[in-house]
Amino acid sequence: MPETEKNLRAALQGESEAKKKYELFGKKAQEEGHPFLSRVFFAISHAESIHIKNHLKALSVLTGKESQLDEFVSINEDEIMKKVKTTKENLQDAIKGEIYETKIMYKEFINNSRVENRNVAELSFELAKKAEYIHAKIFKKYLKILEKNKSILEEDLYVCQICGNVEFQKPPKKCPICDHDQFFFKKM
Ligand SMILES: [Fe+2]
Ligand SMILES: [Fe+2]
Numbered sequence: 001m002p003e004t005e006k007n008l009r010a011a012l013q014g015e016s017e018a019k020k021k022y023e024l025f026g027k028k029a030q031e032e033g034h035p036f037l038s039r040v041f042f043a044i045s046h047a048e049s050i051h052i053k054n055h056l057k058a059l060s061v062l063t064g065k066e067s068q069l070d071e072f073v074s075i076n077e078d079e080i081m082k083k084v085k086t087t088k089e090n091l092q093d094a095i096k097g098e099i100y101e102t103k104i105m106y107k108e109f110i111n112n113s114r115v116e117n118r119n120v121a122e123l124s125f126e127l128a129k130k131a132e133y134i135h136a137k138i139f140k141k142y143l144k145i146l147e148k149n150k151s152i153l154e155e156d157l158y159v160c161q162i163c164g165n166v167e168f169q170k171p172p173k174k175c176p177i178c179d180h181d182q183f184f185f186k187k188m
Contacts, residue, residue, distance in 0.1 A: 002062070002114055002118070002119040003112040004113045004121045005059065005119070007109040007112055007125070008055050008121055010105075010110060011051070011055050011105070011106075011128070012055050012056065012069065012073050012083045012106065013072065013073050013074075015048045015049075015051045015128070017075065018045075018048045018050065018078040018097060019045050019049050020045075021080050021083055021084075021093075021097075022092075023041070023042065023045050024035070024080060024083075025087070025094065026039070026040075026042040026045065028054060028084050028087055028090060029087045033063075034087060034152060036155075037079065037087065037099070037142055037146075037152055039157060039188065040142065040166075041090075043166055044094075044135050044138070044139075044166060045159045046159055047131060047135065047159050047164030047165070047166055049145055050131075050160075050161060050162070050164040051127075051128040051131065052127070054120075055124050055125075055128070056068075058118075058120045061120045062118060062120070062121060067176065074147075087146065088146050091139050091146070094136075094139045098132045098133070098135045098136035098139065099136050101128070101132040102129055103105050106126075106128055106132065110122055110126060127163040127164070127178055128164065130177045131163050131165050131177055131185050133168065134165055134166060135164075155168045156168065156187060157188040158170070158185040159175065159185065160180065161185070162175065162188075165177045165178070167185065171185035
């Protein structure tokens with residue numbers, strides 16, 4: 001099996017776990033009285049589902065057959081549930097995960113896909129890597145606000161349906177990550 005295929009499978013597993021984890025973190029934030037932060041977690045969970053869609057497409061191109069997520073991913077909800085702590089700790093966990101994906105995992109996967117000349121997978125990894133960087137920045141911002149006991153500003157939230165970039169207030173004319181038009185941003 002080409003390294004790129006193994007990497008796509010690993011990325012699908014990781015993104016699926018992150019997607020589920022952020023849903024649970026979102027519920028916890030709601031319980032703790034942070035409704036907007038809850039929406040942020042749900043928006044970023046949705047962003048991870050875009051990475052899943054892109055990686056799945058790349059895997060179909062690579063293998064030449066239609067790939068279904070449940071062939072490659074198994075989610076242990078009990079294990080993910082154990083990760084849910086206080087919202088502050090959840091934000092720390094989320095930051096760690098996003099930084100790992102940006103700086104280590106996707107970096108390595110991009111290199112492997114380049115070596116194997118798998119352009120579709122490389123692009124999918126590249127978009128995810130850049131979006132995860134933005135996700136980490138967003139989580140850091142809210143962790144700081146909670147640590148300083150400041151109140152959280154409610155803003156409109158948008159997710160790019162092509163790359164999983166998250167923007168506040170209003171969508172940019174063009175997505176700074178994937179260069180797609182404003183039209184591709186979905187209000188969350
Ligand atoms: Fe992310
Ligand atoms: Fe985008």
